[in-house]
Amino acid sequence: MSEKYFQNALSNFTLDVANGGAIRHLWDLGYSVREILKQLDYPTNFERVQNVVWEHLLSTGVICLGKPETLKEQTEVSYVKEYDKYGRTSFRRVVKVRELREENEYIPCDFGWLMHDDKELFDKMLNCLDERQQEYITDIPWKRMRVYHRADARMKEIAEKLGDFL
Numbered sequence: 663m664s665e666k667y668f669q670n671a672l673s674n675f676t677l678d679v680a681n682g683g684a685i686r687h688l689w690d691l692g693y694s695v696r697e698i699l700k701q702l703d704y705p706t707n708f709e710r711v712q713n714v715v716w717e718h719l720l721s722t723g724v725i726c727l728g729k730p731e732t733l734k735e736q737t738e739v740s741y742v743k744e745y746d747k748y749g750r751t752s753f754r755r756v757v758k759v760r761e762l763r764e765e766n767e768y769i770p771c772d773f774g775w776l777m778h779d780d781k782e783l784f785d786k787m788l789n790c791l792d793e794r795q796q797e798y799i800t801d802i803p804w805k806r807m808r809v810y811h812r813a814d815a816r817m818k819e820i821a822e823k824l825g826d827f828l
Contacts, residue, residue, distance in 0.1 A: 677704075677706060677710055677714070678714075680703075680704035680706075681702050681703075681704050681706055681711075681714070682714055684698075684701070684702060684703075685698055685702070685711055685714045685715065685718075686714065686715075686718045688701055689715050689718060694794075694797045694798070694801050695708060695711050695712055695715060695801040696708075696797070696801075698711055699711060709803070712801065712802070712803040713803060715801065715802065715803075716802065716803050719802070723812065724811065724812045724814070725802075725809050725810065725811055725812070726768060726809065726810040727805075727807070727809055727810075728810075729810065730768040730810050737757055737758070737759050737760075738757070738758045738759075738760060739755065739756070739757050739758075740755075740756050740758070741753045741754065741755055741756065742754045742756055767812070767813040768810035768811060768812055768813060769810065769811050769812075769813050769817055769818075769821050770808055770809075770810055771804070771808065771809050771810065771811050772808050773799060773802075773804040774804030774805045774806045774807055774808075774809065775806055775807070775808070777804060778806050779806070787824055788800070790823050790824060791820060791823055791824070795816070795819065795820050795823070798816060798820070799820065
């Protein structure tokens with residue numbers, strides 16, 4: 663058990679060092695997972711790139727697992743270097759609280775449930791979208807639950823086209 667755990671941790675670390683930053687950067691530039699795979703220098707598989715993208719979407723707040731209305735403020739922590747009258751150095755923790763603006767609207771997404779439990783309806787929904795939008799939806803490894811996607815321009819277009827289904 664511990665050896666398998668260690669090998670898994672080492673593999674994840676190697677992936678993140680070799681490709682993690684590149685995957686996140688290319689995704690932010692609008693590349694699909696298939697396009698990202700072509701750009702990588704270190705070989706990796708499709709599912710691992712999807713998982714890096716999923717973690718990136720969660721950590722940046724593009725996707726929320728819970729209802730986003732509970733997110734009223736965001737804290738930002740920084741440290742300030744100070745000197746006392748004797749020249750000794752100390753660090754003071756500074757916490758800034760920022761309220762989330764209304765630009766952070768979210769759209770509820772049940773793609774995970776649909777792709778696992780109702781493949782027929784999921785395929786009908788995909789057929790309503792253009793190729794680029796289909797690729798975006800299928801590139802994200804949706805969990806089998808309702809998640810909330812930030813209402814950016816791409817997701818708003820998808821939601822408009824899927825209005826009857828959502």
